[in-house]
Amino acid sequence: MSRRKKGDAVSGWVVVDKPVGPTSTDVVTKIRRLYNAQKAGHAGTLDPLASGILPVALGEATKTVPFILDATKGYRFTIRFGIATASDDAEGAVTATSDRRPDAAAIEAMLPRFTGEISQVPPAFSAIKVDGERAYDLARAGEAVELKARNIIIHNIKLLGMPDGDHAELEISCSKGTYVRSLARDLALALGTVGHVSALRRIAHGPFGEAAAIPLDKLMGLGHIPPASDALRTHLLPLETALDDIPALALSSEDASRLRQGQGVLLRGRDAPIFSGPVLATHRGDPVALTEYSQGELKPVRVFNLGS
Known part of the structure; x- marks a missing residue:
């Protein structure tokens, strides 16, 4: 006899506006407890010093996390010129300084070099594994960390302004795997100086944007407003989002039942030619399974157990 899972069978996405300070894992734990969900996860880490969009998946929505991990992201960030740090952000120890400061015209002229597909070396303080160890653990232990360059895509990048001679505010749209800290470091070096990220905010992640996000403290406050379940449910987006x-x-109904039992479904007639790759199978408007279409057949990849 299988053990009953703790918590409620709540499923969906909560788009949290994470403040500076807590880790992404801290936020996920708070949201899981707030909704009393059986399971939870996030779709892409935000550093403690970063704020902004953190999509949290609850219940069956965790099965859709890979689609968000691969999605385009948007960031707004500030570069502090003249100071390089070990972590490429404001938390790390200073490793180099420079008196040189670029002006807005120089920055604007350099941005095309950082647009499109570019090669980028991740920061030493990152979660990438090196011989089975996290790079940030090795770096914190004082070991030299050499990470391989990887190709990423900067879809667009623009200068928003310069509040003073030491800082520049920029906004980008980028692919999975992009490190804003590396981008700031490399842009500063290309401009003949050094620099690090002094502020970072994620403003978009796939289909989730700031308009759909709720600040973490405000969301936590809803748990104390009766009836709490109704207030919280208004911020729970469907998993198919x-x-x-x-x-x-x-x-x-018959084909949906087959998918739920792990069996494939043959497509007949006009449905067959229109699909290529993943397909969301639904029944009466409810998601049934993520499927893969191949040779005229839908094969279940992830089946949703929503009790419908």
Whole structure:
């Protein structure tokens, strides 16, 4: 006999506006407890010094996390010129200084070099594994960390302004795997100086933007407003919100049942030619399974247990 899971069978996405300070794991723990969810996870770490969009998946929505991990992200950040740090952000020890400061025209002229597909070396203080160890653990222990360059995509980058000669505010849209700290470091070096990220905010993550986000403290406060469950539910987005970019297909009760049992479904007639790759199978408007379409058949990859 299987052990009953602790918590409620709540499923969906909560788009949290994370403040500076807590880790992403801290936020996920708070949200899971707030909703009394059986399981929870996030779709992309935000450093403690960063704020902004942190999509938290609850229950069956955790099965859609990979689609958000691969999604385009947007960031607004500030570079502090003249000071390099070991972590490429304001938390690390100072490793170099420079008296040189670029002006807005020089920054604008350099941005095309950092647009499109570029090669980037991740920061030494990152979660990338080196011989089975996290790079940040090795770096904190004083060991030299050499990480390989990787290709990432900066879809667009723009200078928002310069509040003073030491700082520049920028905004980017980028691919998975982009390190803003590396971008700030490399941009400063290309401008003949050094620099680090002094402020960082994620403003978009796939289908989730600032308009859908709720500040963490405000969300936690709703747990004390009766009836708390109703107030919290207004900020719980359907799990299929993460799947806006993939096609959906409505199935009959019989075909939905087959998918739930792990069996494939043959597509007949006009449905068959229109799909390529992942497909969201639904029944009466509810998600049934993430499927893969191949040779005329939908094969279940992730089945949703929503009790419908």
